[in-house]
Ligand code: FAD
C-alpha cells in the first residue's frame with residue numbers, strides 16, 4: 001500500500017523543525033518524508049554575521065544535516081530546487097532526472113536580499129546570506145586590508161554597511177570587535193579604518209525601543225562607527241555608494257543589509273505573494289492549495305488584529321515548524337489540525353561578543369546581561385536540533 005509523500009523544501013529553521021517533528025510523531029510506515037536542501041548542512045543564519053566579520057570560523061555557523069536528522073525515517077536529498085509545479089504536484093531538482101512527487105509540500109526556502117531595484121547593488125555589494133557569501137565577505141575585507149599598506153587608498157579600509165536593521169547593527173558590532181586584530185595583522189592604524197552604517201529611516205533599528213537604540217548607537221559610536229541616518233542609498237558602484245542628494249561615499253567593501261524578501265521560486269510557482277512572501281492561512285497553507293504549506297521567511301503571518309505582518313525571524317520560523325510537524329502528522333492520520341499561533345518571546349541583538357540589547361518578555365536589557373541572553377538563545381536552537389550532545393559539541397558561551 002502506498003503511503004502519503006511529504007516533501008519538505010529547505011533545511012532552515014522552519015524546514016528542519018517540521019522534519020524533526022515528523023520524525024518524532026510518525027511511525028516508519030505512516031508516510032514517506034523527504035527533506036531537500038541545497039547543502040549537506042544547515043547554516044545557523046542567526047550567527048552568519050560572525051564569520052562575515054571574521055570573529056568566528058564559518059564552521060561554527062553550520063551543522064551537518066545527517067547529524068540532526070534520522071535518515072532512516074527522513075530521506076535527505078542534497079540538491080537545489082529549480083522549480084515547483086503545483087498543478088502536477090511535483091518539484092524539479094537541479095540534478096534529479098525525475099521530478100519529485102508529493103502529496104503534501106512544505107516550502108521553507110528562506111529569503112533573498114531585497115534590493116528595491118537599487119542600481120548596482122546586486123553587482124557590487126556583498127550579502128550576509130549563507131556560508132559561501134560570508135566566507136567571501138571575510139576574505140574580501142582581508143584582501144582590501146592587505147592592499148592598504150602599499151596602496152594607501154582610504155577606500156580600501158572603508159566598510160559601508162547599507163541598512164541599520166538588526167542584521168546591519170549586529171554586523172557592525174562584530175566588525176568593531178574584529179578591527180583591532182585585523183589592523184594588527186595588516187599593520188594599519190586602527191583610527192584610519194572607517195565603518196559607516198547608512199540607514200534610510202530617521203533612526204537606526206526603526207520601530208525598536210528608543211532607549212535600547214540609543215544604547216546601541218552610543219556604544220558603537222564609542223568604537224568608531226559612523227552612522228548616517230535619514231540617508232537612503234540610491235546607487236552602489238565599484239567605488240562605493242551614492243546616497244540621496246548625490247553624495248558619494250567611497251568604499252571598497254559594501255555589505256548590503258537593507259532587508260529581505262521571499263525566495264523567488266515561491267512566486268515563480270504561481271502562488272500569490274507580497275514581496276515574495278505568501279500570506280498563509282491559520283494552518284500555514286498557501287491560498288488555494290490545501291496540501292501546500294509555507295513557513296519561515298517565505299511566509300507572511302499577520303498579528304492578531306490583522307494589521308501588521310510579523311517580521312521574518314528564526315523565532316517565528318521555528319514555532320511554525322514545530323506546529324506544522326504536529327499538524328501534518330494529524331492530517332495524514334485523518335485528525336484535526338490546530339491553528340498556528342505565534343508567541344513572540346522577545347528580541348535580543350548582539351553588538352559584538354560582549355555587548356547586546358534586547359527585550360525579553362517585558363524586560364529590557366543591555367550590556368553583558370543581554371549578551372549572555374543572546375548566547376542562551378543560540379544554545380536553545382542547538383538543543384532543539386540535536387539535544388545536549390549538539391550543545392556540548394557546537395555551543396559557545
Ligand atoms: P533559512 O533559515 O534561510 O533556511 C532556508 C534553507 O533553504 C537554507 O538551508 C537554504 O540553503 C535552503 N534553500 C534555499 N533555496 C534553496 C533551493 N533552491 N534548493 C534547495 N535548498 C534551498 N532571527 C531571529 O529570530 N533571531 C536572531 O537573532 C536573528 N539573527 C539573524 C542574524 C542574521 C545575520 C540574519 C541574516 C538573520 C537573522 N535572523 C534572526 C533572521 C532569521 O535568520 C531568518 O528569519 C530565518 O533564518 C528564516 O528561517 P527559514 O527557515 O525561513 O529559512
Ligand code: NAD
Pocket residue numbers: 116118162163164165166167168170198199200201205206231232233234257258259260311312313347348349350
Ligand atoms: P530589516 O528589513 O529589518 O532592516 C533593513 C534596514 O535597511 C531598515 O532599517 C531599512 O530602513 C534600511 N534600508 C532599506 N533601504 C535602504 C536604503 N536604500 N538605504 C539605507 N537603508 C535602507 O532587515 P534585516 O536587518 O536584514 O532583518 C531581516 C529580518 O531578520 C528581520 O525580521 C529582523 O527582525 C530579523 N533579524 C533579527 C535579528 C535578531 O533578532 N537579533 C538579527 C538579524 C535579523
